[in-house]
Amino acid sequence: MSDNITVALAGNPNVGKSTIFNALTGMKQHTGNWAGKTVDNAVGYYKSQKFCYTFVDIPGTYSLMAHSPEEEIARNFLCFQNPDAVVVVCDATCLERNLNLVLQTMEICKNVIVCVNLIDQAKAKKITVNLEMLQKKLGVAVVGTVGHKKKSILSLIDTLDQNTQNKNYLKIKYPKPLETALDILEPKIKEHTNNNINPRWLSLKLLEEDVTLQKQIESFLGKGFLENEDIKSALKEAKTLLQTNGITKEDLEESIVNTIIKEAESITSSVIEKSPKSHSLDRKLDSIFTSRLLGFPIMLLFLGLIFWITISLANYPSELLSRFFTFLETKLSEGMTYLGAPEWLHNCLILGVFRTLSWVVSVMLPPMAIFFPLFTLLEDSGYLPRIAFNLDKPFKSCNACGKQALTMCMGFGCNAVGVTGCRIIDSKRERLLAILTNNLVPCNGRFPTIIAIITMFLCFGNHQSLLSALMLLAVIVLGVIATFILTKFLSVTVLKGTPSSYTLELPPYRKPQITKVIVRSIFDRTLFVLGRAVSVAAPAGLFIWLMANIFVNDASLLTHCASFLDPFGKLLGLDGVILLAFILGLPANEIVMPIIIMAYLNNGFLTESSSLFAMRELFVANGWTINTAISVILFSLFHWPCATSILTIKKETGSIKWTAVAVLLPTVLSILVCMVFNFVIKLF
Amino acid sequence: MNLFELKIGQKCLIDKVYENRNIKRRLLDIGLIENTTVECVGVSPLGDPKAFLIRDAVIALRCADCSNILIKDLVV
Secondary structure, eight states: OOEEEEEEEEEOTTSSHHHHHHHHHOOOOOOOSSTTOOOSOEEEEEEOSSEEEEEEEOOOOSOSSOOSHHHHHHHHHHHHSOOSEEEEEEEGGGHHHHHHHHHHHHHHOSOEEEEEEOHHHHHHTTEEEOHHHHHHHHTSEEEEOOTTOHHHHHHHHHHHHHOOOOSSOOOOOOOHHHHHHHHHHHHHHHHHHTTSSOHHHHHHHHHHTOHHHHHHHHHHHOGGGGGOHHHHHHHHHHHHHHHHTTOOHHHHHHHHHHHHHHHHHHHHHHHEEEOTTTTHHHHHHHHHHTOTTTHHHHHHHHHHHHHHHHHHHHHHHHHHHHHHHHHHHHHHHHHHHHTTOOHHHHIIIIIIIIHHHHHIIIIIHHHHHHHHHHHHHHHHHTOHHHHHHHTHHHHHHTTOOTTHHHHHHHHHHOHHHHHHHGGGOOSHHHHHHHHHHGGGSOOTTTHHHHHHHIIIIIOOSTTHHHHHHHHHHHHHHHHHHHHHHHHHHHHHTTTOOOOOOOEEEEOOOOOOOHHHHHHHIIIIIIHHHHHHHHHHHHHHHHHHHHHHHOEETTEEHHHHHHHHHHHHHHHTTSOHHHHHHHHHTTTOGGGHHHHHHHHHHHTTOOOSOOOHHHHHHHHHHTTOOHHHHHHHHHHHHHSOOOHHHHHHHHHHHOOHHHHHHHHHHHHHHHHHHHHHHHHHHHHO | OBGGGOOTTOEEEEEEEOOOTTHHHHHHHTTOOTTOEEEEEEEOTTSOSEEEEETTEEEEEOHHHHTTEEEEEEEO
16 A cells, blocks of 8 residues: 655646646646646646655646735645645746746745756757756755656656655745844744644744735634734734834835845856857747737738638538438438337437437537647647737727737637636736627637538638638637727726736747647547537437427427517528527537528428538528628627536626626627628618 | 836846836746846837846736836846
8 A cells, every 4th residue: 555645736837737747647637838727726646656646736826925816726735735745847948937936835845846847948949957956956856857758757756756855955044134033933933833834934924914824824723823922922023123124014025025036046047057049039939920010910820821721621521421420320210210210209319319419520520620739739839928919909908908818719719718718817807808708709619600601601612711711710800809899898888997017928939749739639629529519419409309390389399489589580680590599509509500400401491411512502492691691600709608608707707797797798799780780781 | 217118139127116006016926126137029019018038038018017117227
């Protein structure tokens, strides 16, 4: 029976912490080259020959001063959960700032291991880290790693297995008056805490009067701890001493941080060797990607390119899949007839469940399987923060935060993910702006639908896929423009305020690990999203088939509902069926199209293949025109968030009021936009 | 002079950081304190924010926030 060891994984944001965590535990935390991907503590396990490890991936932070919720989570874990060891993951290409966190962690925890990650990238930039010297200076174990490499992981585990107790632990020396004050307080604290919390660190925090800590201390050390006369009088004495030396509370915090920063600076200067051209490639790329002339065109180009590749490559596998499903349908149908299944069961399963499923898979899977890896490549390379950099000014003029651009990018994958991602925005008001408008970026559930409609109704001829991509790009740009307008509108009405201060890190560019990206994005994202869509599509298919086949007064329930909604749908340039499909598509946008198709099919048109041409015929037969197509695209772009997004918004805002706003706002917007479009169109 | 007046390629030392709208704390987190060397390495296409090299990391700061960061001694 081996011992259980809990190891916390700490580190600055975007240093490859999640990559190491995944490699260690075989888990699939999503990684990306920007600050703030990990927002909760994730837990994973690893069994070495000596120990059973429990790894806890705590949020990436720059410091443990508890200025933000993530920092508080990280600090509280390190301080009060008493992990057996803490691995602080550092970026070898900018070690100095990472050491800041190392030193702060060392102040709290006894068993720290420094993992200098991204050694390969440092080497490529001609930066060398003297690991032995670093180990000597810090007095803790230091391991150099290359995130995803097996060898790195093993050497990290090896170091953990050795479980050395550090003797020459670096102790930070503060300016004289502070040290004297600590000398007064520290022994008293030590006396009353039974060694389960670092007395020096706690003394510092008490002198700083850190309010975020008060509750934690009370629950951890007992309510009476801060009331203890012994401690109270020592604290008072220490504070008086600081006051007589003219040190205020603010000075104190600054002085503590300054001391740590300077210590990090002096350690770095003795362990790092770099050439003056170390970061020159990054600067060169930045001068292109953020250039005044090319910055914006390149952004559009990348996005357009991704769409173009997606659309032109997706056609073929889509066709293939749909042929396969048609074949399968015939076989299944024959099989069921052979087994003597009653006709209602046959229709219900084949025409209801199977058809819906096969649509979702054949139309959704190929674009997703192409789009996700491409987008992940862009994400991994470090380009996305540059978008936030380029777009900051427009966001600022909407009184919002430039990081909203990043959350919008996440929205392309899934709006629920985008909404969660809004946590990277510190100001509460700006975060709400980003959450409420995230839905205006079409997610992966929606844009295959939009692509399908564009290809069916708006693009013909030789350059179809290029044209489709451009049109999709136009739709996205429309969504982005709407985001700005809505953000501005909100910021001058219900969410008034001035933009808060803003620091955005532009991480070094990294060469994406292409095979890994492809495998990860297909297995983790594509199949995940598809799985969710399929699990909604099957019951939805059944439900809609039942609605289409239960007759009341000579017409099916579906027809009743559709004709009830029809007048309103017509106002929007849609029809009752489309509107009903959007309403029933609330659980997942992916099923909107299959519902429309099934409802139309039920009316007696077209019975076989689900290819786009056959589909177009079906839609035209049901009264679709180009205007209908455009209206559907507009409605799809602007309408209410899906159920998953709504739940996520509720969770993130913690408020029913804002959740209601997040649903009502796009609903009203979509209705207005479609009505105006159809009104204007009728004028011509 | 404040930090935003720095042009691309210019380096300077930080003179003083005034507390304003809580940015000081964030600047402390990234290691921007008195006497830190800072280099301007980029400007957003629309002129604001600018990107600065601070302790080997590139951080974008807005004009409004930079007005609280005074600089001295251009470093060649």
